[in-house]
Amino acid sequence: MTSTESLAARDAVHQWHPYTQHAIEREPLAVVRASGAELELADGRVLIDAISSWWTSLHGHGEPRLIDAMTQQAQRLDHVLFAGATHEPAVALGEELLAVTPPGLNRIFFSDNGSTAIEVALKMAFQRHVLEGHEARRVFVGLEGSYHGDTFGAMAVGDPDPFFAPFAPLLFEVRRTKPCASALESVLDELGPRAAGVLLEPLVQGAGGMRMHDADFLRAARRMTRARGLPLIADEVMTGFGRTGALFACGKAGIEPDLMCLAKGLTGGLLPMAATLATESYYEAFLSEDRGRAFFHGHSFTGHPIGCAVARASLALALENDVPSRLDAIGARIESRVRAGLEGSPQARDLRRTGGIVAFDLVDPAGGHAGYLAARTPALRRRAADRGVLLRPLGNVVYAMPPACLGPEQADQIADAMLDLADPR
């Protein structure tokens, strides 16, 4: 047995992987090491991590500044509860992050991952309505094809197709529209006093297929929600920290959300950590002599000192290295090579890019299922791995979102692997 086989065999005994149909997807990549943009496998192969390990690795793997921040903080203060206690890493991270996020946001509430950041935002929005006597405001509005995570609130606001259909009977009511100002206006008008707020992934909707919309729509959504006294909740879990070529998609679009969710790149991808940012008016709405009007939410690891220390180091590095511009340049290079290679190809359509995110849709010659559950997706992943690149097409959507440390040759290798997937052979 090679070490790869033995790890895969042992994995098959006890492990249950996320988003994996184990009956047909039997061969996980056995990864032994990661450095920069590369993953080293147990069988000696090296793959370029073209999707930043589910969009988390911002600078690249094994970034020394982040590892230093982690080890130094672990030696000083490993963890302490965040109710009734505080510490320097959390306080400083709040100061530093709120200095670079859209104006108006002035409060930070920590949690553990993107889904919990969304739960926090939904609960803040709804509890505020209740506190202000608007209990009827309980229907959130989202976008078609949106994805906000896998916990119940996040599933409810996400598009049920195809991930959440089995849970539909348990999910609260949500209305969905296309990213189009008039469509959003009609839904908000129709809901009237039942509308709770608008939640969206600004500029790029990730898991729904790297769908891109323009900033005008976001500005219209901001105007409409403000005019109706409704919160605009920006899910920047994926788009945050430079992915769109600006530090935050909301900043790029020039909008100021009431609530904003961050995770993934918050720690540069090193540790699980999330934050929900809120305006001062949100915070003030919960202030009272009555303890029962507090925001009742918290996790064991809320405000984890090591996560906060790493997030501070990651933000400092993102600013020093101008990560948004780097990602933008990487995206432009991949896009131009893919565009040249796809010239006249009937196999691909709608090549698109926002910052460091490049995507196109495959045309399935057999006319098979085009969505996330497309039968050929596992084969496409294997084909990319054979070319030394880790890609995970979202159904028929081939995309790249690499880390900022990516070199030009690696960018070209990613582009070539993407092109290979569009080759019908």
Ligand SMILES: Cc1ncc(COP(=O)(O)O)c(C=O)c1O
């Ligand atoms: C836009 C968006 N929101 C929320 C989430 C959920 O984040 P997590 O997987 O950390 O729970 C994701 C994850 O991909 C995401 O892309």
